[in-house]
Amino acid sequence: MSKYIKDRTPQIVTIGEDQHDLACEKKSAAGSxxxxxxxxxxxxxxxxxxxxxxHLVHGPIGCAAYTxxxxxxxxxxxxLHRLSFSTDLREKDVVFGGEKKLYSALTELIExxxxxxxxxxxxxxxxxxGDDVEAVARRLSNETGVDVLPVMSEGFKGTKKxxxxxxxxxxxxxVGTDDNYLPPKYSINxxxxxxxxxxxxxxxxxxxxxxxxxxxxxxGDGRVEQVRKCHKASLNVVQCSGSMMHVAKEMEKKYxxxxxxxxxxxxxxxxxxxxxVAQHFNDPELMANARTLVSEEIAKLIPALQPxxxxxxxxxxAIYVGGAFKAIxxxxxxxxxxxxxxxxxxxTGNKDDYNLLQKICDKGTVIVDDSNPxxxxxxxxxxxxxxxxxxxxxxxxxxxxxLGFCDHNHERKEALAGFVGMLNFAxxxxxxxxxxxxxxxxx
Amino acid sequence: MLLRHTxxxxxxxxxxxxxxxxxxxxxxxxxAALGVHGCLPHSHGxxxxxxxxxxxxxxxxxxxxxxxxxxxxxxxxxxxxQANLLQAIxxxxxxxxxxxxxxxxxxxxxTIGDDLKQIVAKANADGKVPDGKHxxxxxxxxxxxxxxxxxxxxxxxxxxxxxxKTDEAKRQVNLLAGWVEPSDMRELKRISKMMGIKTxxxxxxxxxxxxxxxxxxxxxxxxxxxxxxxxxMGDSMKTVAIGEWATKGAAIALDNNCKxxxxxxxxxxxxxxxxxxxxxxxxxxxxxxxxEIDRERGRLxxxxxxxxxxxxxxxxxxxxxxxxxxxxxxxxxxxxxxxAYVVSGTPGKTFGKRMKEIFGDKIDQVKFKNGANADMFxxxxxxxxxxxxxxxxxxxxxxxxxDEKIPFLxxxxxxxxxxxxxxFPTLGYMGGIRILEKILDLLMQYQDxxxxxxxxxxxx
Ligand code: SF4
Ligand code: SF4
Numbered sequence: 046m047s048k049y050i051k052d053r054t055p056q057i058v059t060i061g062e063d064q065h066d067l068a069c070e071k072k073s074a075a076g077s078x079x080x081x082x083x084x085x086x087x088x089x090x091x092x093x094x095x096x097x098x099x100h101l102v103h104g105p106i107g108c109a110a111y112t113x114x115x116x117x118x119x120x121x122x123x124x125l126h127r128l129s130f131s132t133d134l135r136e137k138d139v140v141f142g143g144e145k146k147l148y149s150a151l152t153e154l155i156e157x158x159x160x161x162x163x164x165x166x167x168x169x170x171x172x173x174x175g176d177d178v179e180a181v182a183r184r185l186s187n188e189t190g191v192d193v194l195p196v197m198s199e200g201f202k203g204t205k206k207x208x209x210x211x212x213x214x215x216x217x218x219x220v221g222t223d224d225n226y227l228p229p230k231y232s233i234n235x236x237x238x239x240x241x242x243x244x245x246x247x248x249x250x251x252x253x254x255x256x257x258x259x260x261x262x263x264x265g266d267g268r269v270e271q272v273r274k275c276h277k278a279s280l281n282v283v284q285c286s287g288s289m290m291h292v293a294k295e296m297e298k299k300y301x302x303x304x305x306x307x308x309x310x311x312x313x314x315x316x317x318x319x320x321x322v323a324q325h326f327n328d329p330e331l332m333a334n335a336r337t338l339v340s341e342e343i344a345k346l347i348p349a350l351q352p353x354x355x356x357x358x359x360x361x362x363a364i365y366v367g368g369a370f371k372a373i374x375x376x377x378x379x380x381x382x383x384x385x386x387x388x389x390x391x392x393t394g395n396k397d398d399y400n401l402l403q404k405i406c407d408k409g410t411v412i413v414d415d416s417n418p419x420x421x422x423x424x425x426x427x428x429x430x431x432x433x434x435x436x437x438x439x440x441x442x443x444x445x446x447x448l449g450f451c452d453h454n455h456e457r458k459e460a461l462a463g464f465v466g467m468l469n470f471a472x473x474x475x476x477x478x479x480x481x482x483x484x485x486x487x488x
Numbered sequence: 489m490l491l492r493h494t495x496x497x498x499x500x501x502x503x504x505x506x507x508x509x510x511x512x513x514x515x516x517x518x519x520a521a522l523g524v525h526g527c528l529p530h531s532h533g534x535x536x537x538x539x540x541x542x543x544x545x546x547x548x549x550x551x552x553x554x555x556x557x558x559x560x561x562x563x564x565x566x567x568x569x570q571a572n573l574l575q576a577i578x579x580x581x582x583x584x585x586x587x588x589x590x591x592x593x594x595x596x597x598x599t600i601g602d603d604l605k606q607i608v609a610k611a612n613a614d615g616k617v618p619d620g621k622h623x624x625x626x627x628x629x630x631x632x633x634x635x636x637x638x639x640x641x642x643x644x645x646x647x648x649x650x651x652x653k654t655d656e657a658k659r660q661v662n663l664l665a666g667w668v669e670p671s672d673m674r675e676l677k678r679i680s681k682m683m684g685i686k687t688x689x690x691x692x693x694x695x696x697x698x699x700x701x702x703x704x705x706x707x708x709x710x711x712x713x714x715x716x717x718x719x720x721m722g723d724s725m726k727t728v729a730i731g732e733w734a735t736k737g738a739a740i741a742l743d744n745n746c747k748x749x750x751x752x753x754x755x756x757x758x759x760x761x762x763x764x765x766x767x768x769x770x771x772x773x774x775x776x777x778x779x780e781i782d783r784e785r786g787r788l789x790x791x792x793x794x795x796x797x798x799x800x801x802x803x804x805x806x807x808x809x810x811x812x813x814x815x816x817x818x819x820x821x822x823x824x825x826x827x828a829y830v831v832s833g834t835p836g837k838t839f840g841k842r843m844k845e846i847f848g849d850k851i852d853q854v855k856f857k858n859g860a861n862a863d864m865f866x867x868x869x870x871x872x873x874x875x876x877x878x879x880x881x882x883x884x885x886x887x888x889x890x891d892e893k894i895p896f897l898x899x900x901x902x903x904x905x906x907x908x909x910x911x912f913p914t915l916g917y918m919g920g921i922r923i924l925e926k927i928l929d930l931l932m933q934y935q936d937x938x939x940x941x942x943x944x945x946x947x948x
Contacts, residue, residue: 078555108536111543133505158493174599202562418552446703486701
């Protein structure tokens, strides 16, 4: 049995040993136990946090059932997003088409919920049977006056990343539809935060403290009305660039709004995110506020981190996450805890991110694109990692290998953004890596 | 109020499912296949489905769940997925080295008309399947049936592919398990052993999805029915199949192909259904019921006697799979409780008939629905109209329970916010005791929390 899937060698690099650039953005080989998801999944996770919109999955039941409230995106108000609406396509619909069903489902729904907007997600099967979702959406928009937005997210059309793009396309149809809004002096949009575990609320507080207002967050704790007027902001601050870069670029083209790529994870990146925004507005007062905030928070944080750092110093970490950009911040944050990253990979990273990873990681670190459980388990053993950072499918694998684990995907319960997030992260890593349970197993 | 958007008034819904009480076929096929030793499930479709199904099972069992995918692209959905599957079979045997690949279809591959049988035959003919290795396949279109149907179809395929009748009859009984937990599989084996009957249990997810911690990641954990066991099923004396929705096809296949007759039973949940199961096993294996089993039964009945006043008249809402709901309703009725609302997203015409048999002249007390549009939104609306004292179902019931402040017993699939289900059985008399313990804990906790101070009792 050969360990790795043939032709995957270009997608694996060990720093210091391999000379080639990491290959990425390739299709997974048929037959791989890939950890990847689909286009629909990408769209669903991006748009789902818009809490006053109605999200209807047009397809067979599973696609809706699996994405029912899996993201833990919190809303401070409406909870309409937490219901799972599906056209539940049956055999008959597959043969005769599902447009009628879609139309009547939506008429019923719009009448009873009067949502601010509707997103229709088309799944694989819809793409294959050829329902004209766009036409149904147009017709309903005309008849009801509610914006009905098709999200062309047929699963087979690519990876999760293509789903982000489909979601962005749908969002762009809402952006700019309220032109009467007068923005405050210093206003930004946050792109690519999903308010998992209430993270947006932490960020909003920071920005408020330095004197900047958030018009809209796409899409954490999202509201349709905010999306409509977010083109009035002076700056877009893009966090999960993988998912939201497209909107940022479009808004730059269309509304002349510049954007900045930031990360809210780890001290360095969080501080930079605040400074860059302050700098953008070129107001000394903002900058001064940002400095005060950062120094106040760091003064609190560093001593609080100390006990964890002491225990974690010298431990090794493996990272496997959705996008590679996230991994960059993770490498830095782990360093702050005295930890070294020995394996790092992602499902859908791009060249730039991987190149940067190759630069910032140490010699001997394995970098991998679109990996699978066999490989991951091997890399972990080779490198002697003590911690695994990943998502739902990696968690039990890590545990079985006797490693600590930290969730950095949809499933996480801890806010990891901002200074307080860094402390939460340290606690979580510590609790897992230093758990007494590991002494019961012989590795 | 998480489900604040649920309205009390029922509107006629024709084309819409809200908060489904079921999921799709492949996840069931995947679960059934994992109960065979050395088997790697394979999802023939796009990556998304496979990833969702693995995540769903991972969340429920908290164990690594392996499955490969054909990774459809736009091209495959136009030209068909044959090339993908052939390539996949080659890759899987060379990289992951399973003994068996269990291929199931998804909505997409079904819709474009891929013929799994023919593709697998071609893989065999092309020499892509190494000697002694197997590829089995099941058609599992999700727009027909539910996750239970998928389990049913894969189980049928497994049995059909392997069981062979030889001249040598074996003193053993086939035990076909419906969709139950690894803990229940273990319990079924314990019961058979106590009765002194050699059984072949299939599928058997114990030691696969409740594997002990070893510090190693094993692609194929120790458990699962083995190939020789599967083959031998054709020579068994009898088949005892529990859970009609999940096992009927496999039972019929064994009868048709190998002339092994079968008893079709409910899952042994509660006193009566377990009685029937024990009787059937004892007849099938031609053994008497050992005293220890009688004593387990006695303990269960004793517990009901001791606590019966707490059960009396309590209204219960239930949702889940038919195989679980039917015997559970029967059990609740025996406890003098009132199963008031029963919902299953899984279709099947016999559901209504069985409900009527179980409820008899009490049938007016229950509102029930299964199949199309039987979802948790409906259940919630009913509960809003007239409340219940207890809700039983999978994790998704949590929202209803929290919103309506109802004690909530987690049973079924998936349970993603509690543990215990994969370790403690709910089948058999001992399982009955566990169900009672859980119900009583909930009801009494509720009473403690909601009684005025002067009415709080130490002894209940
Ligand atoms: S497409 Fe079909 S098989 Fe795939 S998740 Fe959706 S319902 Fe399930
Ligand atoms: S059917 Fe398509 S859209 Fe639905 S989960 Fe599967 S891959 Fe994704």
